[in-house]
Amino acid sequence: MRKRLPSLPLPFCAVGWSNNKRIAIVALIVAVLVAIAATVAWLSGNGNSPQSPEVATAPPADSPSSSEAAPKPATGSGAVPAPPQIAEPVAYAKAAAQMLWSYDTRDTGRDQQLAGMRAWMTSETAYSDWASVSGQVPDPLLWSRMADQDQYATASVTEGHYPSAFKQALADDPSAITQAYIYVVTVNGKQQIAWTKGGGGAEARAETLAVQCRPNHDCSLAAIAPSVTQ
Template identity: 75%
Template sequence: MRNRLPFLSLSSYGVGWSVNRRIAMVTCVVAVLLAIAGIVAVVTGGGSGHQAAGTDASAPADSSPSSSEAAPEPSSGSGSVPKPPQIAEPVAYAKAAAQMLWSYDTRDTSRDQQLAGMRAWMATETKYADWASVSGQVPDPVLWSRMSDQDQHATAHVTEGHYPSAFKQALADDPSAITEAYIYVVTVNGTQQIAWKKGGSGAEERAVTLAVQCRPSHDCTLAAIAPSVTQ
């Protein structure tokens, strides 16, 4: 039986954390969302990704997320991580951000470059930007090195993005609430294709709920990977 290798996966977020740490992380994000739109958040125990039925059993296994850390300086480059697009529409930006989060290439991108590239997508308003929820998707240095040894890389296909019903209801109840931070909650669905040495490959369905900041007359930015909310 072939060894199962780690891979960058949103479904690993929060796995193995203590209950207190998970509650603290969720509380931080929910507090922001509640403050701007009165959203009722429903926290899922397994993170926001979903295992695809019929995925190749030899596909790499999810890794544990890294701890919160500062991103490397942009001067380190961002390897294969795409630059954030100039998009002012929340759903379109969230779809682009999800595709970025689900894609990586250890063949030409170091872990520091991956983090630096992801950081470029983040909101600059520290009051709303939750870098820990995003950087936590990247495996620790040892696991990234193992992935690199296997030339592991992934691409993503986004199928759709939408505002969860709880967010739409909150906006309908109080349309002016969004004007404090202009943070929109968007759920994105898609598929991630993973490949590695000797023709190894696998596929997995993905879903993630993102908090995206889109102030008027400004391009959108990524604020956080949010707890799952009512669809």
């Protein structure tokens, strides 16, 4: 039996957050500050007719930040369950892991799978690593071939816990959680895969997830950590 963990773990960015992600977050903050500064300067002009500032245009249709980032299929999310209303990090991470390890190509298209997964993500873009989550879904060609075989997967979760590195970070700086309220949880379980003509197999699964659980709010998924820590 694992020891019960403290109620105030550290944010995910303190453990395992990639340098690229840190750079992206800093770049986002700088961009916001620049935009605010430009707006203030425009509003406080000296009376001359101001020239409209340049703004970023919408990404092209083939951009990874458009259809892949936020798919909106007209037929719902297929077999992907809606995110649960859970405010406890470990319980939410376990539900999220079960969702990530499950799929059903018999009644769910790839865009539906992505849209269903997207609904579990935090709306705070500064802390959302959608690429780490959407990268779990096979490319369109492979998904199509899986669908030809009516392939589907079910999952069961055996346990979830805060990794030791995360607990150590908590001991070093308990107050850091108040910035993002992002928790790191390692989940263990099993995935069962099946396809036509009785094909199938099973394997043990382990995933380390970052979930955001702000006070008085339901949790949401922030990222899949780059590696499993015990």
